[in-house]
Structure formats: structure tokens, C-alpha cells
Amino acid sequence: MASPGKSAAVKAPEPPAELVREPLVLNNRSLGWITDAIAGVCEKPMPVWWWPAFIVSVGGMITMFSLIAYLVSTGVGVWGLNQPADWAWDITNFVFWIGIGHAGTLISAVLFLLRQKWRTSVNRAAEAMTIFAVACAGIFPVFHTGRVWFALLPGYLFPAPNANEIWPQFRSPLLWDVFAVSTYGTVSLLFWYVGLIPDLATLRDRSKGLLRRFFYGLFSLGWTGSNRHWSNYEKAYLLLAGLSTPLVLSVHSIVSFDFAVSVVPGWHTTIFPPYFVAGAIFSGFGMVLTLLIPLRSLFKLEDVITLRHVELMCKVLLATGSIVGYAYGMEFFIAWYGGSPYELYAFKNRAFGPYWWSYWAMISCNVISPHFFWFKKLRTSVVFVWIVSIFVNIGMWFERFVIIVTSLHRDYLPSSWGYFTPSWVDVMTFVGSFGLFMTLFLLFIRFLPVIAISEVKGVTPQADPHHPLGGAKGHH
């Protein structure tokens, strides 16, 4: 307390205790501790559980690629697809995986632009998740074409003329989708790599082994931490965040155009783009929590990925989950209010038709489960949050299944109605895609820093030259 009348300097009052923000790194850890804790994860030998997890994941991945080889050599009929449901698990899986990616970009780009500093602890892993999810997503649309060589060779997907010198048809949203998804994958990879460069330099400077030093040295490009470099780097990072934000919104909008631009009842709705984007972020945050909650405790990173991070992500789930719930309700309202009997039937059929179970699985996972997060006690119970995050993943897969299959299996003419059942190849290819995803994620944990080291350091008080912990003496 300053004695009255003596102190001439005007001092800003301290904020009341309840408004003081919790520090982003707990226990006042030093900069060196942050380096050791995070770099230590990929420098030390992996814990015992890593190997069985890796072997199971690789097994899944091999299963998926074998089944794809079976599909390519036999024909797309090995999946359960047939008229009228020509799209089913394949496109469901595609939208599911691409949606998961969106949380990574939201965390890395949108929260960066909004100056949400807590993102620094989770963005690296979330962006890795994005890239691996996009890799899984890309497989399904490519192989659902059956004779892949026609799709990959000039004519359909890539802007080159086919055998009859006909160019791809740019009026089709399917082609927009090719550009959207490939741009998304590429830009996400660039953004991730730019963020990794300073941390790769940290690993280069710490590593003892020759191979590691060579590869970290190669990919860190000779980074020194020069401020003249940081200046351009930070501008580039900001610009990439600014580019990724409209990109991520456009990608799932364009994915939704695959459906919305058609005339199928249940698909032809204008609510699709925002509804898909919200759903994508919802599902992605579900997956981020599914991955990070075990990661933080297995690698003792609770001081960096704190309970506050978990809680904030639960709030995002609550917000986007509510938007998704609203969209489900609004779809029904418009189906009735729009006055099209086909549209109304499509929605009645969703809820009470032969696929009623998938609809109610979706509703209970996506509409009910996020609302537990109104309660702080539940938001801060990591086990509970983890279980809910699994339900979100399941619910969002069912959402895409409901949209795709229930709309296709009964459209205008009752004579061409049908019922889709997946084949074992459908099921195992999807299960195998988790193997690919987890293989990539486990390799990421093994070789790269799971948290952005330099960014986390940057948000500690030690990094601030005007903070006492940053070494500031007296005030300016």
C-alpha cells in the first residue's frame, strides 16, 4: 500500500481477484523447462504403450490399403453401394474426416486472429490432426470413383483434357470440391510447417544423434531465431492465418455444395454451408479433445495443456453444438414451411423411416451431449469430457450418414426406393482409416514437438520485456 500523498506516480489499480486470468503455463515454469518438457517428449524413448498402439494402428492402416487394393482390382461393387444410394459410407467418411480437420484450422488460424493466446498450447497437435484427417478424407472420394485411373488421369479431377479432348466441367460442385480440399490440405501443411520451423531448430540444437541432427537441421532450414527473420516470419504467419480463415469457411461450404446444389430432397437447402461449417468445428473439437486429453496426462504436460484449455474447448463444443442443434430444428421447420411434400417427406423419413436409429443416434450425441457443458464441474472433469468427446465423434459421423443415405434412399419415385446396407469392406475400410490417422499421429508424437515450443514461450510473462518476470526493473 502506498502511503497517501507521498507517491507521485499514477499507478493503475490491480484488477480484482476474480478478473485476474489464470496463467497459460502453470506453476510459473521457466523457459528452459518448457523446452525440456516439450522437446523431451520426442527425444526420450517412447513409453511402453506407444508400441502396441503403433502396431495396432499400422495393422489398421494395412487393412485399409489392402481393402482399397481389393476394391480397385475388383470394382466399386465390393462396397454396399447400389441404386439408389450411390453415395453412402464413402462420402460419409469423407465429410466426417474433412470436418475433423476444421478444428485444427480454427484453433491455429481463427483463434490466432482473435488473439486467443491459449491456442498456443494446442495448435500444433490440432494442426497435425487436420493434416492427417485431410489425408484420410482424400482417400474416399478418390477411390469411390472405382476406376481410379480415370479419375486421377486427366479428364475428371485435374484440369487436363481427357481422351476425347474434353476438359473437366467447372460448373459442377464436385470439381469445386477437388480444388477446395486439395488447397485446404496444401495450405494446412504449409501453415503447420511454418509453425514448426523454429521448433525444429530447437530440436536441431538439442539433438545428439547424427540422423536426428541431419533431418532437424535440414527441415529447420538454418533457422537462427534472428529478429530480422522473426519480423518477416510473424508477418507471414499472420498472413497465413488470415488466408486459412476464409479457406476453412469455404472448404466445408463447398463440401456442402456437393449436396445443396443438387435437387435431392433433404439436400437442396440454403442452410447447408453455415450448418456444415458449425458441424465441422463441433466434430473437430470433439476429436481434438479425444486426442489431447490422453496426450497431456500420458506425457505429463498438464502444466502446458491446462484444465483451462480443456474447459475453453468444451465451451466451443457447447457453442457449435448448439448451432448444430438449431440447424436440425430449422431444417425441419423449413421442410414444413417450404411446402414441398417431397422435402417434408424426406425429413419425416429421417426421423421415423427405416433409418430412424441413425437419426436418433445423431440427435442424442449431437444435440443432448454438448449441453452437459453448461456446468463448470463437468467441463473440468477430464474423464467426463473425454467420454462426451467420443459421443461427439460418433454423433457427427451419424449426421453425415443421415444426410447422405436417408436422403438418397427415398427420393421422388417410390419405385426407385431402396435400402442401403454396408458390406464388410465398407466397415473395415472405415475402421482402417482410423489406423492410418493414428499411425500418422503416433509418428508425429514420436518425431515432432507436440506443442509449439516457441509460441508457448512467447505467451509466458518471462517473454515480456516489461514484466518483472521478464527481467524488467522498475516501471517505465
Add this chain to the structure above:
Amino acid sequence: MSSNRSKPHGLLAEFHTAADIFEAAIRCRDAGFTQWDVYTPFPIHGMDEAMGLRKSPVGWFTFCGGFTGFFTGMTMIWYMNKFDYPLVVGGKPLFTPLYAFPVSYEMTILLSAFGTLFGMFFLNRLPKFYNPLFKNERFKKSTDDRFFICIEATDPKFGTDATRTFLTEKCHAAVVELVED
């Protein structure tokens, strides 16, 4: 240093806190050095002003990339679907910027991102695998928890002894000499 062939690269000063290097950077700027740099494990807020750096021009590369991307997209679609092989599909127009927009938009973002990345690499002269700084063992801490200033010998104001005195006396840093091969 013992070899006659090695010529001095500059002087490297080591600091322990963000505040120390921040004030030292202001002193170096005010002393009129030009060939010098600050090395930190993370970007320090306000350091650009402290060093007197101009604003980064990366944005121009982004803009050029984006501009190229958008017009490449539009031109490509016009050429393919209207000019080279006009084919009516669903009675829709052969070309309109409306249906060409989503693809051109993605191309804008794609090439902007490449422009940003390679613009940043170009401005930073990366990759650069040889650097006399890497020969100093202490400098490895610059990606961990230490802060460095290097004043290079090419600086017109550089004089080994005077600069060393400046760094030790005025900036209170531990100083070592760096050499090139």
C-alpha cells in the same frame, strides 16, 4: 581464431532475460550499428521498434500470389469450358464468373499461401545451412532460453575492442568473438 585464414565474423553477446536484450537492442540501435541482429527463442513483442526495423514486406508477395491465383483460375475456366471446347451442360452458360468463382477463390488462397511462404523464405534468405553463429556452442541456447546480439565485423562502426567494450560495459553482457572460415 588461431588460424591466420580465419577472419572475424563479429562479436556475440549473451543475455539472460527478455528485458536485458530489449534494452541492449535499443542501445545498439542508438549507437548507430547497421549490421547486427538480435537472436531470441521466440519473437519479443516490440523488438522490431527497439531495433528500428521497417515493416515486413511479406504482404506484397502474398498479394502477388493471390492476384495471380484469381486470374489464373478465371482464365483457366474460361479457356477450358468456353473457348477451347465449348460444351453445353444442363443448359447453363458456357462461362460466367459466378460458377468460376469457387475454384478461382481457392486458387487465390493457394497461390497467396505459396507467395507468403516463399516470400518469407526469400526475404530471410532461407534456407541457409552455413552460418558462423552455429560454430559457437553457447549459441545453441538461442533456441532454448538465452538471448543473443551479434554485431558483425562488416558494420562500418565495428571495431573489435570498442564494440566489445560497448557490449560489456553498456549492455552488461558476456561477449565472445566469432570467426568465419
